[in-house]
Amino acid sequence: LEDASRGSTGGRQHAWIRDGLVICEIAFACTLLIGAGLLLRSFVRVLDVKLGFQPERAAAVRIDPSFRTSTLAQQNSFIDDALRRVRSVPGIMAAGISDVLPLGGDRMWSVSVKGHFYEKKRHPEPYIRVVTGGYFEAAGIPLRAGRLLTERDRAASTPVVVVNETMARTAFPGENPLGQTITTYRGDKVLGVVVGVVADVRHSALEEASGPEMYLAMRQTGDYAAMLLVVRTALPPDALAGGIRTALRPIDPNLPVRDFQTFQELVDKAISPRRALLLLLGGFAVFALFLASLGIYAVISYSVSQRVQEIGIRMALGASSTDLQSRVVLRTLSLAGVGLAL
Numbered sequence: 001l002e003d004a005s006r007g008s009t010g011g012r013q014h015a016w017i018r019d020g021l022v023i024c025e026i027a028f029a030c031t032l033l034i035g036a037g038l039l040l041r042s043f044v045r046v047l048d049v050k051l052g053f054q055p056e057r058a059a060a061v062r063i064d065p066s067f068r069t070s071t072l073a074q075q076n077s078f079i080d081d082a083l084r085r086v087r088s089v090p091g092i093m094a095a096g097i098s099d100v101l102p103l104g105g106d107r108m109w110s111v112s113v114k115g116h117f118y119e120k121k122r123h124p125e126p127y128i129r130v131v132t133g134g135y136f137e138a139a140g141i142p143l144r145a146g147r148l149l150t151e152r153d154r155a156a157s158t159p160v161v162v163v164n165e166t167m168a169r170t171a172f173p174g175e176n177p178l179g180q181t182i183t184t185y186r187g188d189k190v191l192g193v194v195v196g197v198v199a200d201v202r203h204s205a206l207e208e209a210s211g212p213e214m215y216l217a218m219r220q221t222g223d224y225a226a227m228l229l230v231v232r233t234a235l236p237p238d239a240l241a242g243g244i245r246t247a248l249r250p251i252d253p254n255l256p257v258r259d260f261q262t263f264q265e266l267v268d269k270a271i272s273p274r275r276a277l278l279l280l281l282g283g284f285a286v287f288a289l290f291l292a293s294l295g296i297y298a299v300i301s302y303s304v305s306q307r308v309q310e311i312g313i314r315m316a317l318g319a320s321s322t323d324l325q326s327r328v329v330l331r332t333l334s335l336a337g338v339g340l341a342l
Contacts, residue, residue, distance in 0.1 A: 018299050019335055026339025029292035032285035039278050046271060052164075052201035052210060053102050054140025055263035057093075059237035060101055061244060063229045066254040072155055072222045078251065079132060079219065080151075082229065085247040087134075091235040096135030099224035102201050102263070103270045111191060111214070113171055114181035123185055124171040126163070126212040127203060130224040133217075136162075136198060138230040139263070144168075146178045146196035153217040160217055161192030167212030168197045182214065192216060206270050237262045300332050 065078050079097060086095045100106075110123045133150040136143065144165060153160050161182055168177040180194045191214075200210035218224060233240055241260045248255050304311075311324055 015303070018303055022296050022299050022332070022335045023339040023342065025292040025295045026336050027342040029285070029288045030340060032281070032288045036278070036282045036285040039274075039281055043271075043274055043278050046206045046274060049202065049206055050200075051102070051206075051267070052141060052199045053263065055267050056140075057234070057237065058139060058230065058232050058263040059240070059261065060228050060230045060263070061241070061260040063097075063227050063248060063255060065227070065252050072219075075222060076154065076219050079227075081251045082248060083132065083134065085251065086229060086231065086244055089240065089243045089247050091233045091240060091243070092231050093234055094134055094137035094232040096138045096230050097132045097218060098135050098139075098228050098230055099130040099218070099226050100203070101228055101230070101266060102139065102203055103205070103266045104203070106203055106211075109214075110185040112183050112185060112187050114183055114187070114190075124167065124212060126167050126171075126214040129213060129215045130218045130221060131215050132219060135230055138232045139201075140232065141201060142199045144197040144199060146194070148196055148198070149215065149217050151219075154219045157220075159190055159192040159220050160195045162196040162198055162215040163194055164198055164200050164210065164213040166200050166210055167214060168194075170212055192220075206267075296332070296336075300328065304328060 083095055086092060106127045108125045109128050110125050112123055136148045149162055163177060172180060177194045177197060182191045202210055
């Protein structure tokens, strides 16, 4: 030991370097593990959010007619025939048509409420959905007040709309939204009288709260770009694809019935980027923990090997192997504690 003391300064410096390596390995591994844990907690919270609709047993298929429907009467005739045939398919519990699906995009209009006055650029801007009767039942969107859209809401009847809870709360503060008249931004056209309030639906992303929404009756307006048939079934949705195609073939043999997808697939697609990030970061964290374990073992093992002569003398003076092992373990735990604190 006296001979080795000549290099004690270098040995002490090397010991500090080894200790620093252990501390850094633990600190970096814990940082990744904590990040993965926080992301996992966030992912679980996303899975627990209220969607506003029920994805179980619900599916959608695009049914844009191949022939030209230039008038609202022709469009309504196609809608009536398509829904009547689809609802006759065994296993279909409810069916309706929408121009956009949950988690499928947004478009906004500036609107006004009759009898209300707004400052410049302070008009309500709800997301617009154009749907038929039966859509809310098929999508599993619950009614909160009033009534839903029905097949009786046609071009010849009074225009009606349904709003969501957020719009009812923000556009009609302290008022009953039912019976209120919603017009265009300048008030030159009546969009509809509010007849119902439904639950908020997540349309942009699972992480984003629903904004104000307004549902127009598809049979009363021709302002929509797509027809997405939504069905709720007592059978596995995939088993109905063929039955729906068969039911719709008589009204349009060339009907491009495509993009059949379940609502659960819409939800899975919305969370897939977060799931991929979680798996990536979690994988890195586990790998970092494995490397840190190997590194810590190697550094501690090397440190012990450098102390063989000291350990031999201690044992010769009566120290037990348990005491020596405890010293090494306590030294390692103290380094780990510093790394955890960092």
